[in-house]
Amino acid sequence: MDRYQKLRDLAEEKLCETDQGINKLPKEIDELIHELQVHQIELEMQNEELQRSRTEIEELHQKYYDLYNSAPAGYITMDMATKITEINIIGAKLIGIDPTEKHKYIFNLFITPEYRELFNFHVKNALRTGNKQNFELDLKRRDKTIFHAHIEMDMKLEKNTLYKLVIVDITERKKLEEDLKRSNNELKQFAYVASHDLQEPLRTIVSFTQLLAKRYEGKLDKDADEFVDFIVDASIRMKQQIDDLLEFSGVMTHGGNFEKINMNDVLKQVISSLNTLINENNAKISCDPLPEVVADHRQLARLFQNIIINSIKFRKPDEAPKIHISAKKDEENNEYIFSVSDNGIGIESQYQDRIFTIFQRLHPMEEYKGTGIGLSVAKKIVERHGGLIWVESKFGKGSTFYFTIPVSTNNIKTS
Ligand code: ADP
Numbered sequence: 001m002d003r004y005q006k007l008r009d010l011a012e013e014k015l016c017e018t019d020q021g022i023n024k025l026p027k028e029i030d031e032l033i034h035e036l037q038v039h040q041i042e043l044e045m046q047n048e049e050l051q052r053s054r055t056e057i058e059e060l061h062q063k064y065y066d067l068y069n070s071a072p073a074g075y076i077t078m079d080m081a082t083k084i085t086e087i088n089i090i091g092a093k094l095i096g097i098d099p100t101e102k103h104k105y106i107f108n109l110f111i112t113p114e115y116r117e118l119f120n121f122h123v124k125n126a127l128r129t130g131n132k133q134n135f136e137l138d139l140k141r142r143d144k145t146i147f148h149a150h151i152e153m154d155m156k157l158e159k160n161t162l163y164k165l166v167i168v169d170i171t172e173r174k175k176l177e178e179d180l181k182r183s184n185n186e187l188k189q190f191a192y193v194a195s196h197d198l199q200e201p202l203r204t205i206v207s208f209t210q211l212l213a214k215r216y217e218g219k220l221d222k223d224a225d226e227f228v229d230f231i232v233d234a235s236i237r238m239k240q241q242i243d244d245l246l247e248f249s250g251v252m253t254h255g256g257n258f259e260k261i262n263m264n265d266v267l268k269q270v271i272s273s274l275n276t277l278i279n280e281n282n283a284k285i286s287c288d289p290l291p292e293v294v295a296d297h298r299q300l301a302r303l304f305q306n307i308i309i310n311s312i313k314f315r316k317p318d319e320a321p322k323i324h325i326s327a328k329k330d331e332e333n334n335e336y337i338f339s340v341s342d343n344g345i346g347i348e349s350q351y352q353d354r355i356f357t358i359f360q361r362l363h364p365m366e367e368y369k370g371t372g373i374g375l376s377v378a379k380k381i382v383e384r385h386g387g388l389i390w391v392e393s394k395f396g397k398g399s400t401f402y403f404t405i406p407v408s409t410n411n412i413k414t415s
Pocket residue numbers: 306310311312314342344345346347355356360361362363369370371372373374375376399
């Protein structure tokens with residue numbers, strides 16, 4: 001077979017293969033078209049998914065942007081030289097600039113000169129510690145008006161260190177706080193001065209009406225004797241009220257002489273000062289060992305005294321008063337819980353909060369004497385020591401008064 005023949009055979013073979021290829025073609029094309037269609041549908045679906053997430057991102061972005069802009073605080077981002085890079089609408093409004101022109105402004109220039117040192121101090125602190133800084137300063141708007149602001153400063157140590165500030169205008173709040181503080185002080189001062197100054201003329205009234213009653217009893221007519229008795233009674237009651245009021249305002253304005261004290265000693269001293277009252281009522285007082293606390297000795301004695309006097313005063317008529325004093329440590333809250341329980345008349349549950357309010361009494365004067373100040377003084381004392389006071393009681397069965405005093409790091413020892 002010559003070379004030419006060989007080539008021809010090969011060509012035919014190829015043709016045959018091609019023929020077969022041509023015959024197979026429609027099937028493969030079909031498969032290919034199918035494959036392409038599937039891909040196209042897949043792509044369309046992916047595209048829809050992409051569109052959806054893009055819309056979602058846009059919506060989220062819009063939400064974030066709305067929140068950023070209408071948050072009740074100003075947000076400002078700036079570089080190390082305090083050149084403003086970002087500001088929300090509230091922030092721009094606060095310092096009185098157009099937010100689109102933010103890049104023109106240096107934040108430092110909005111700080112009043114007397115507060116610049118404080119601002120720099122917090123910048124240094126934030127850089128040194130990496131902690132958020134919270135402080136207050138005066139800012140001057142572009143129209144030169146001044147407002148008092150609370151600032152929260154966060155440092156982002158990124159490429160060119162950024163400050164992020166959250167600014168809240170607290171001018172109104174500050175003014176209200178100051179007004180409240182002033183009127184509170186005035187009120188305290190007033191209560192103190194009024195009750196103190198009233199003591200003197202009242203002492204005169206009490207002693208002269210008592211003298212009148214003693215000297216002229218039976219010398220005037222019967223009505224006059226009765227009237228004089230009323231005056232004596234009322235003036236003694238008023239004196240008691242004024243003394244209590246003075247005590248109450250005294251707790252608010254004085255005291256706070258904190259030292260390590262042994263509560264067993266405080267209680268012993270109170271019981272001995274109430275000796276007559278205890279004996280008259282045949283009261284039995286028992287107590288568990290009490291801890292040492294860091295507190296104002298005089299005030300804690302007054303606290304025990306007011307609660308114990310009530311336990312005797314609000315006794316059941318046919319049962320001798322039994323009082324038990326105890327204390328336990330609340331490890332979780334790091335405080336001592338003291339309790340004074342009695343077997344007295346008890347307090348209905350709906351009145352158990354009210355009794356700690358000044359002048360609130362549950363009984364008429366003829367039934368139980370008192371001014372309604374004792375427990376409000378007790379509450380003030382406990383609060384001044386960072387504690388709480390409350391009562392648990394079953395009407396007709398007795399009451400337990402609880403108060404807490406925080407454990408100081410110096411007095412963890414229980415005696
Ligand atoms: P006062 O004893 O002068 O009335 P307090 O402020 O000491 O004023 O007490 C307020 C009221 O709480 C009392 O009038 C009384 O009704 C009630 N109360 C206080 N302690 C007890 C107690 N141990 N048992 C029953 N009631 C009490």
